[in-house]
Amino acid sequence: MADVTRESLVSTLEEIALLLELKGENPFKTRAYRNGAEVVQNFDGDIVTRAAENDLKGIKGIGDALQQKLHELASTGKLAYFEDLRAEFPPTLFELFELQGLGPKKIKALYDKLGISSVAELKEACEGKAISDLPGFGAKTVEKILAAIGNREKFADRFRLGDVAPLAETLLERLRDHPKVSRSAIAGSYRRSKETLHDLDFLVATKEPAGLTRFFTEFPEVHEVIAHGDTKASIRLENGLQCDLRAVSNAHFPFALQYFTGSKEHNVALRSLALKKGLSLNEYDFTGEGEIPDVEEEADIYRALGLDWVAPELRENRGEIEAACDAELPDLVNLTQLRGTFHNHTIASDGKNTLEEMAAAAQDHGLQYLGIADHSKSSFQANGLNEERLTRQIEEINKLNESFEDFALLPGSEVDILKDGSLDFDDDLLAKLDYCVASVHNVFNLPEKEMTDRLIRAMENEHVTMLGHVTGRLLLKRDPYAVNMEKIIDCAAETRTVIELNCNPWRLDMDWRWWHRARDKNVLTSINPDAHATEQLQFLAYGARLARKGWLRREDVLNCQSLAQIRDWLALPKSKR
Ligand code: DGT
Ligand code: CA
Ligand code: CA
Ligand code: ZN
Numbered sequence: 381m382a383d384v385t386r387e388s389l390v391s392t393l394e395e396i397a398l399l400l401e402l403k404g405e406n407p408f409k410t411r412a413y414r415n416g417a418e419v420v421q422n423f424d425g426d427i428v429t430r431a432a433e434n435d436l437k438g439i440k441g442i443g444d445a446l447q448q449k450l451h452e453l454a455s456t457g458k459l460a461y462f463e464d465l466r467a468e469f470p471p472t473l474f475e476l477f478e479l480q481g482l483g484p485k486k487i488k489a490l491y492d493k494l495g496i497s498s499v500a501e502l503k504e505a506c507e508g509k510a511i512s513d514l515p516g517f518g519a520k521t522v523e524k525i526l527a528a529i530g531n532r533e534k535f536a537d538r539f540r541l542g543d544v545a546p547l548a549e550t551l552l553e554r555l556r557d558h559p560k561v562s563r564s565a566i567a568g569s570y571r572r573s574k575e576t577l578h579d580l581d582f583l584v585a586t587k588e589p590a591g592l593t594r595f596f597t598e599f600p601e602v603h604e605v606i607a608h609g610d611t612k613a614s615i616r617l618e619n620g621l622q623c624d625l626r627a628v629s630n631a632h633f634p635f636a637l638q639y640f641t642g643s644k645e646h647n648v649a650l651r652s653l654a655l656k657k658g659l660s661l662n663e664y665d666f667t668g669e670g671e672i673p674d675v676e677e678e679a680d681i682y683r684a685l686g687l688d689w690v691a692p693e694l695r696e697n698r699g700e701i702e703a704a705c706d707a708e709l710p711d712l713v714n715l716t717q718l719r720g721t722f723h724n725h726t727i728a729s730d731g732k733n734t735l736e737e738m739a740a741a742a743q744d745h746g747l748q749y750l751g752i753a754d755h756s757k758s759s760f761q762a763n764g765l766n767e768e769r770l771t772r773q774i775e776e777i778n779k780l781n782e783s784f785e786d787f788a789l790l791p792g793s794e795v796d797i798l799k800d801g802s803l804d805f806d807d808d809l810l811a812k813l814d815y816c817v818a819s820v821h822n823v824f825n826l827p828e829k830e831m832t833d834r835l836i837r838a839m840e841n842e843h844v845t846m847l848g849h850v851t852g853r854l855l856l857k858r859d860p861y862a863v864n865m866e867k868i869i870d871c872a873a874e875t876r877t878v879i880e881l882n883c884n885p886w887r888l889d890m891d892w893r894w895w896h897r898a899r900d901k902n903v904l905t906s907i908n909p910d911a912h913a914t915e916q917l918q919f920l921a922y923g924a925r926l927a928r929k930g931w932l933r934r935e936d937v938l939n940c941q942s943l944a945q946i947r948d949w950l951a952l953p954k955s956k957r
Contacts, residue, residue, distance in 0.1 A: 384428055384454050386420060386730065392453060392462060393417035393446075395477065398484040399465045402491055416446045424763065426727050428454055472498035480528040480858060486521075489514055503529050535856040538576045539621055542885020542922050545570075548580055551599065551623065558595060560588045563633050567640035571692045573925035575888045576855055579622035581640050589627030596625045632664050634678045639663035645697035646690075653685055653701065693929040698896075710933050715924040717940045721917075722751030723794060723817045723848060723880060723908035728773055729754035730762040732913040735773075735780055735789060741914035743787050748943040750787075751908075752777060753794040753817045753848075756804035762821075764796070767809055774812060788943060790814040790950075794848055799823045801837025803844070810843035814950055817880065817908070819848030820861070828862035835868055839877040842954055846878035846906055846938075849889045857886070865894055873901040876957045878938055880908045881930075883923030884916075895930025906938040 397413035419441035420427055430436055431454035436447040453459045466474070475498060476487050490496040493514055496505055505511045506522050506529070548566055556564045561584045565571065568581030586592050593613040597605045606614035612626045628636045639647060640663065654661040659668040666672050666684065673684035682689045687704035691712055694700040703709045725731030726738055733741070735752065742750035754773070755764035765773065770793060777791045792815045796804040803810070803818060810816055818838045826834065838844055850868065851860030872879050879898060882889045887910070890898075895905065907923040909916055927937060934940045941949060949957060 384432070384457055385732075386423075386427055389428065389431065389450060389453060390417045390421050392459065393420065394484060396462055396465060398488065399469065401484075401488055402469070412443065412446065415441050416450075420450070421761070422763075426732065428732065431455075470497045472500075475499045475532075476502065479525065479532065481524050482528065486516065489516065499529055499532065531857075531859070537620075538578055538856055540855050540885045541570070541573065541575055541577060541888070541925075542919065544577060544580065544621055545922070547601070547617070547619075547621075551580075551601075552582065554599070555582060555584055555592070555596070555625075558584075558586075558592065560586050560591060562586065562630055565637055567637055568642060571641045572643065572695055573693045573929050575892070575926065579624060582623060582625040583633070583636055583640060584625065584627050585630040585633035586627050587629070592627040593625060596623075628664075634675050634681060635661075635665055636663050638678050638681050641692050641695060643696050646695040646700070649697050649701050650685065653687075657685060659684070691928060693925065694931065710931050712928040713924065713932050713934045713937050713940065714928070715921055717934050718747070718907060718920060718924065718937070719940060719942050720747045720749035720751070720790075720946065721908055721920060721939050722790070722792065722815060722846065722906050723753045723882070724750060724911045724917075725754050725794075726752060728769065729759070729764055730912060735776060737914055738911070739780065739784070739787070739789055741917055745917050745920070747917075748787055749790055749946060751790040751792045751815060751817075753792040753815075755821075756793055756795045758796040758798065758804045759821050764804075765793070767805065770805070770809065771812070786943075790946075792816055792845075794819055795844075796821050797834060797838045799826075799834070801834040803838060803841060807841070807843060810841075813843070815845035816843055817846050817848040818844045820852055824852055824861045826862070828864055831862055832864040832867050835863060836871045839868075839871050839875045844877060845950070846880050847872070848880050848908070849882040849884075849887050849910070850879055851889050851891070853889055853891075854886045855888065860889075860891075865890075866897075869894065869898045869901060869903060872898065872903045876954045878904045878906050881905045881923050881927055883907060883909045883919035883921075883926075885919065885922055888922065888926050892926050892930040895927070895932055895936075899930075899932055899936045904938045905932060905936060908939075 393413050394417045397410045397417065400410045400413065419439065431450040434451045436442055436450060449459055449461060473491065476482060490502065494505055494510060496502050502525065506526050511517050511522060548570060552564060552566055555561055563585035565583050566580055567583050569577045570580055584592055590610040593608060593610065596613050597608050597615055599615065601617045602615045603618045604616040606616055606622065612624065614622060614624050616622050626636060626640065651661050658670050659666050666675065673680065675681055675684065679689040682704065687701065688707055688709050690700050690704050690709065700709065724738060726733060726735050739750060755762040757764045757766040774791045777789045781788050792813050793805065794817045797818050797820050798804060835847065839847065851863055853860035879890055905927065907920060907927055909919040909923065911917050911919065
């Protein structure tokens, strides 16, 4: 079942309203859905659970019919009425809903006046003249629409790491459990922990390769068999993801694993190093004139070339081969070293769980502390807390903490950085918190200099412990806002402000390519799940993978410190940290 959230309820109601409008239904009916969407959006409480439990009676603006539909949606993840309605329109019409910056009003105008019902048609119209006759479609709007279409093309056929990881592991397990498989792995960008992937590259060692490729092409998730041979096969899953399988002998496995892990750039550099040693390296073995090294596992290949084994995350030809040669590879952080985490939400703002539930989940994860950072008042769309509610939450946390042994909730806030770089709360209130995460949640379109100055002003505040999701990007959806990352990192170093590594699979922000530079300037990170529900604490695993990809060690990660260490650290003025 699809994850039901407040946002998904709201967007379904809005889509229904739009579809009714496109059909020319009576405006009264349409308005009921629009109002309903607004009520759900602004409801002060856990509307998703209330809907799932059919407990919506008496909520103003949600009549009987809407109650029933919300209940069906929240309890089953589907709504028959909505699906029937959708079926009345060309399926390509719904592509338009996914374009950034194209609201329902515009979609209706395009459909009604120009009969546009797909992105392809829209693109054609934008490139021609017809569209400029429509009111509300000036040159600027058309430019924005074209940019959104460009983004969509750029992102087509790519997947977010966190969106494919659970399925990837399930398929790998199935291959691993096959009686004729002795070794197995997922190579490629998945093993290198890239934030987005084009396809998955499975690899097995087996004596019966043809049996394995057949087994693979018969997986129940298969939508289409793209290629099927005796040693390799390619399938496309129902979600559109392509998966390749290569079946090799046990002796070839380490070479295939090394080769198909990539990156291409890393492999090119490695092969040229091998050539200097008189060895030719390919996906099957070493060949050459002199003595051929014994290879049982991947590390033997690196060792034969005079290198330490290079963790897959580092294989991007960004200095890892030189470091491996000098035995100077970093001892990378790993998930089990995390002792706590910051930046988590509760039902007080837009989270799904209570303080108690979040605390219990954190303890299940073996964490010693969990930072609570609900939204601040300017984030009204996320039900941000005002001064009074935050003050009450601090008291609530302090009281709860008396009931824990060897565990603590840390009262904090995800405070909005306002347009001018000032903060949503004044210093007196911020001083009452254990820490604060400062984030941008609106006005994304400032010029680079202004956006950079805005973040710098926030970092200069003594109470800002860390910057949240520093570029605001949403992977495969929204580009980062314009900001000068060199300057942000320099300022973080100077002001001793931590930069978070936001683990939400949509964000994974700050980008891994910047961490090496940051850590060389002694900037700390905090690996933060930005959890809006207990199960999202699992996002920490993606954060740890991306931290490794950014060359980070245990000492570079604030939340590898124990609760006692963290308390001491938080008690220091920023300049002493
Ligand atoms: P992706 O799938 O676009 O997210 O990224 P990768 O790195 O998984 O790329 P993929 O699936 O095309 O190939 C997997 C690995 O196989 C790649 O990282 C390196 C290796 N490889 C593939 N084609 C070539 C090639 O033409 N030359 C070299 N040196 N290596 C290749
Ligand atoms: Ca791949
Ligand atoms: Ca591939
Ligand atoms: Zn945020």
